Amino acid sequence: MTSEIRSIKKRDVKPGMFVHGYGCGTFHDPFVAVGRFVETYDDIAKYLPEETEQVEILTDKIFEKKIKNDHSVRSAATAAADLAEALPAARRIHEDALDYARKFIDDVRNGKEINIAEAEPIIGQVIESISTNESAAITLAFLKSYDEYTFTHCINVNLYSLLLGKALGLDSDELKDLGLAAMFHDVGKGRISNTLLNKPGKLTDSEFETMKGHSLQGLKVLSNIKGLSEDVLCGVFEHHERYDGKGYPQKIKGDEIHKFARIIAICDVYDALTSVRVYKQAMTPAKSLSLMFKWKGTDFDPEYFNIFIRIMGVYPPGSMVQLEDKRYAIVLETNEAFPLKPKVKILFNHRMQPIISECVDLASCSDDGRELKVLRQPFPASMGIDMKQLSRFLV
Template identity: 35%
Template sequence: MIKKIPVSSLKTGMYLHDLNVGWMDHPFVRSQFTITTEAEIAKIVQLGVRELYIDTSRGLDVGDDAPTAAEVKAEIEAQIIKAAEEPLLIRVSAAEEMARARKVHQQAHKVVRSVMNDVRLGQAVQMDQVEEVVEAITESILRNAGALIGLSGIKDKDEYTFLHSVSVCTLLVTFARSMGMDAESVRLAGIGGLLHDTGKMKVPNEILNKPGRFTDEEFAIMKTHPEEGWKIIREIPGMHEVPLDITLHHHERVDGSGYPHKLKGDEISQFAKMAAIVDVYDAITSDRCYHKGMPAPEGLRKLWEWSKFHFDPALVQAFMRTVGIYPVGSLVKLESGRLAVVIDQNEGSLLTPKVKAIFSTKSNAYIPPLEIDLSKPMGKGGADKITGHEDPAKWKIDTGRYLGAPT
């Protein structure tokens, strides 16, 4: 049985099932193993782990008061559903915006590659290109955030470093707008998102693209990238403090377990707290050279769980409202047994998005795509209900095909 325990209850003889810090490139060779020494426990504590999961069928148990993984999941999902009540404002449909969003996404990808290449070569960052692409992203998000967010979920793992920066920019602009920030603050957040990982270009390629876990020494080198990025972009004439702050502090955690400065609580700016949430969400939902990304709804559930210690809970809740409980591009299972791709949010409720049913689990076969507005009653294209999310890889479904994205 999988149980969740505080790190203070961890003992030798227990079987570690999940460190519960999915955003972290931790230095352990394996993610699951039996705890055999006090030194291993000390290293886990040093990483900033506060709660983790053990498998009692493969190691020592803990007291009966420890909740099971299923109980934790049920409690979190109930909290999330309760939080998803306020209406949204949507200007145009995701379908209407998709073609423009695709061009913006391609433009942003090209700009990030150019910026990172300039940094590697020691050349000046072309800020006019950065400003232009942030403006294009902002305009697309103003019309419909779901289109660009949906495209941001489609990544080539070999292009992760570049596409991650595009996604963080997209999500941070969307987040800042949803928080009611003024246009200048949104622009600065976008610049910070696009440039936040610039310092990774100072990390040797053999570490940056290593298809496995880091050694302690490699992990230490990887953790220098926020300061290296800050050093690079502070040399750009007129660079504002907000992008500098985002670049330097997007790996800080509110409990002080982050880096590079181990800031706590209000020592971390709101922009940096928001960037941390966005950075982790995109990292854990993306395929990378050494791990498979989790479905977006699962990523949001983990963010909610981690917000108890590592993130600002109010900001995590606001971010979930920003992208939706079931973000555009998610694969969901309906009460009817059909699988459907979320194609747009509904202004009325985050729990009843617009979907496109594409597959029958009863007949194990694709069906003619059918758009369903889950907010509508029987007889108006609705009358079905989401029962949970699914992993597209499990069903070998390319959700991008149904968003009008490149296959």
Template identity: 45%
Template sequence: MVLKIGVNELAVGMYVVDTGLSWMEHPYLFSRQGPIDSEKSLQALKREGYTEAFIDTRQSGLDDDAARRLSGGALFTEAFTERATPAATSRRAVPMAQELPAARKVYEDALAFARDFIHKAYLEKTVDIERSEAFVSDVISSVARNREALTGLCKLRFYDEYSYTHSINVTVLATAFGQFLGLPEDELHPLGLAALFHDIGKANIPREVLNKPGRLDDREFQVIKRHPLESYVILKGMGALASKVLSAIVEHHEKYDGSGYPRGIGGEEVSMFARIISLADVYDALTSERVYKKGMPPSQALGVMYGMREKDFHPTMVERFIKCLGIYPVGSFVRLSDSRHGLVWALNAQAPLSPTVKAAFDDAMRPIPAEYVDLAACGEASAGPPLSIAEAVDPRRFNIDMAAVMN
């Protein structure tokens, strides 16, 4: 489990997590992956002015009681164990297995569209509004049938082309979250368009800055910070988008505490669409593989985002986002308490820690006949300790083909 603590609470032996968050946007966050190996290195990072860090409690040797003492309250997983209200219950007009082929076609068609969409944006500084609206309509239709199918595909890493998949994933995640919040379809369409176009202004940013693998210097960061307004310039000139779409695009890097850009607004001043897109944007960035960093497992990324509430994110919004995706989002690879391993297949809004898991590997990571395990039903039927998720596991450690497991 990931836990945010102050650097004064860090101790030798604790394991720090590299979040991959921008140093320029989070200058006080110590994010150098690995254990604190000595008192000398601990004092050095304090002298450098860092005030916060995210640690992996398991790799730090902390049990739940010790983690609770550090957090000063409930742990991330415990904060979401209450039964969901009817409004928060996952809607599934069709089962996961039935929607999955249709969702995969939507995603693969979207990838082909995104290649053309991004090339046209970079070369011609324009976008195809009609094709974009058709794509957003397909996404809305899929999430209306079963939002877990399409959001699950976003994180299975069928593709490694971040520049293409990011705009698709943010659109899917934002639309799914909007549906979870109860937005009507005539609001989901502009939300989806704003999510799709949110980074279009990067077409006006020099490629050497945009694709720099290392840390940006201050001058380069100032250049990057122009992209929301550059997006506005490109899209405003086309004259075909609603003002709420343009506002969301301009504001998607604003933060709850007012420390974002370009205007430095915060709280309720930031539009609802922008708050939704910001969450989808950061989640996809945290969980995506890049040249310079590994992607985080989905549950770990949500733990980081929970730690960013009241600073980067509106606290209620980030909590609802986590409820939408689940503590262990669909597509997460997990180890069960009986040592089997598998993929989270479907959420259980009434029991967030007890989704349905497609168990497909034994304790030694050998393939076994797949079994769909409803952890909530197991708990109700069990006379002994209920079957549960022991931990989220990074499938890359075992070279697991997650696409094959999903199929």
């Protein structure tokens, strides 16, 4: 059977495709054979030069991904030990970022110019942190305070966006710009009154229009600052655009929306749903993802959203779960190949009484010959649990 060759744009190359080669076959743009499957977004950068425009793929070749059983290589006990070792450094970075968020938001409220130079090393530290131990960084994102939502939201969206950007194969310069865009995505809210921002009831039409104006206000704040790239400004200005074109302020859609904005849109909603606000209770990560899944392709870039689920997991590190045997545990690490079976540290019995801790990989664990599964994901605050206090069991 003859292979069918199709020419596509480089930007349309996706993991799972078989790249036949690239180039137009001319003297100035010779054809270069590749003959490889693209397994990850990193492979695209590896096999196709940056200046490549057209790529030939073979449409009859299908890549069947072989899932590695990482759980058999890395035990839950090892994951727990690595997490305990990485948490102190991750916590320091988290606190530095939180201090900076408090400062730059206050500066905006007081009409002062933001000091971008102070943000850049913090973004670099976050990138280094997720490269060292993603689980430690994500764990700290769930130890957030209701009273400081405005500040924690900035740094959590920054963290989630960098995780997603890294998974999408962005290079180091792009990650730094993405981090800045994510950190400042809601900077325009600094020009909206706290009374409106924290209103417990439904907004009037007029109030909602004022709130929607924070995208443009953010652009105005940042446009006066030297050294910010156009990509950063687009990420801030467009993060409320929707994939189907029904967002704001420009009602652009699909790939017309800057990739930074498409990334930030997902992370912004995820952190908002999993946070307590003056007008709502927080949702568990599992319920939040379930709700967001319904908006895939309308609100969110479907490809980016699928990758976000993969890197965060249904039960992300730092979240609490109850197992089928009724014991309670904290998630240590996701199992990418088995998203419903994370590595956990069991801490309490069914009455929430402390027991001898046990590190368990649910992907390879059984209880009296039966598979041990997650029963549900409770919301800690509803049980009177302070996650910041609970985190001491991880170190």
